[in-house]
Amino acid sequence: MNVRVNSKRPAVVLTQKAFAETRERLAEHARLILNDGRNAWSASRLKEEAYTAEAIMAFMTDRVDEDLLAGCPQLKVVGGALKGYDNIDIEACTQRGIWVTNVPDLLTVPTAELAIGLTIGLARHIVAGDAFVRSGAFTGWSPRFYGTGLANRTVGIIGFGAIGQAIAQRMAGFDVRLCYSEISDRSETREYPEHLPLHALLEASDIVVLAAPLTDTTLHLINRETVAMMRPHALLINPGRGSVVDEVAVREALLANRLGGYAADVFEMEDLSREPRPKAIDSALRRHPRTLFTPHLGSAVADVRRAIEMRAAENIIRVLMGGEPLDPVNRPLKHDIEC
Template sequence: MTKPEILQLGPYPAWDQEPLDAAFTVHRLFEADDRAAMLANVGDRIRAIATRGELGASRALIEACPNLELISVYGVGYDAVDLAACRERGIQVTNTPDVLTGDVADLGVAMMLAQSRGIIGAETWARSGKWAAEGLYPLKRRVFGRRAGVLGLGRIGFEVARRLAGFDMQISYSDIAPKSYAPDWTFVEDAVTLARDVDFLFVTLAASAATRHIVGRDVIEALGPEGMLINISRASNIDEEALIAALADGRLGSAALDVFEGEPNFDPRFRDLPNVLLQPHHASGTIETRKAMGQLLRDNLTAHFAGSPLLTPVV
């Protein structure tokens, strides 16, 4: 039987690539010297696209594959997929939610701890010999018992808040409406008020046109010179110009970021700021989760071509 032909937009680990290659005829767009020529050659044979959250699938790419039926996203975020183009053409979209929720929440909390307690700087202090030469590392700020806000109490936001409860933190959240599954946490209607009332603000929103730059100057200044912003969602949810300016002049205390506009070529001004913790978009970057993500991506592809219901449909 002829294997379905799919277009792969970015590399996967070998444990995902090998079973993908075994099940499908895979055309690796990311390896092509001339991508336009490759699409012109194979585009009309492509029935599915295997992509990653940050790569998505543009309207131009979708239109270059006239027989496209499915876009399977390796990741929970699908904002980089042109959903309007998919709906117009009846193309289904899937992602890989749930399997990465715990790891993303873990890293968000770890970033808060590392930044608040100065863990990276303190390790450098000890390793460099400054501890012996200059004495104790400068004092930092505690985490337990302080106030945390979660902007977007979906799967990941809920798991972040659940972990923060273990630190006896006062937890507030903002979303489109109060959540019945969060009776012990305080609902706040808007992001500015939420930021004003907390010490740590976690951004865990799904990205959309409506949430673009939702964390702008007003929210950042409400969080204030003692506050910390932690972003484990999408870069588009943050106004980076406003963030960099506030970090530089002290209107915001600190930030911990796992995502950036234009990554991996993010704004170089971040590197010069001493009060920001930078991470390379690896919140889901554990072996266990990446294997589960790859399996779910393939399971959605397999279900589609078998005529079975999709496991995690978005569109």
């Protein structure tokens, strides 16, 4: 449903169904073009809706590329209601004088919490146990569903930015040995926990947690070669970006009993910056008994999502009012913004 009131006001496109508070805040400054459905717009639909827009609130399901930007001559800001922004062509926006913003901090804690949940769920066969009880077959204790505890295990975290550090803080309470491998040259090596090169971390860890962004460097960081470095009983946990993992390589390792299990909240098919990319989760991987999957729930905490949208809205409003955003990802080469 499109809300088009007072056409002299700048138009803002919200590409996904947003909280009422977000819509009300933006409506104080702009006319809104809303996607009130549950599904993301197609690329052609988004281009059509955004033709007159000065701002887009973008979500992970949106691909903001040169083709879209070419059809949005009035666009001033892409306000991402997200942390990672690999689905947005930053260079193209910069060249066109368009601000790009993200929400860098609010997703950290809920993503770290989910990473812990995925780890415990996979290690302790919680989904299989739940299904067994619901089937009616459970009549009392019996020796089955033996899993892996966390205490005294080595947990390796790949990527040690805000999310990696938040995961480490929470894992520390389980009496694990913590180590990390940093994939960014810009990050300083930290004394705590133990820093290891990637190959050494993979060889040493009982549980490997991926907290790396998707970049050219991290695309398929976990592949046939790196999976082969892991212990056969090791668990791989991916709460970050799907395409950091080669899902075919993981499926092959699971089928060959060269990997203990795989849990993920994110999948290769979601990463719009990749073309070509898988259009679905590998069916054999999806059905494998030593896997645990959630539908991208990392930030799916109601008050957190509300705060993320409001922060994205504030970034948009500041640009529309002639100022600079709170959370800029880029600095446009030109941005002739009228007050």
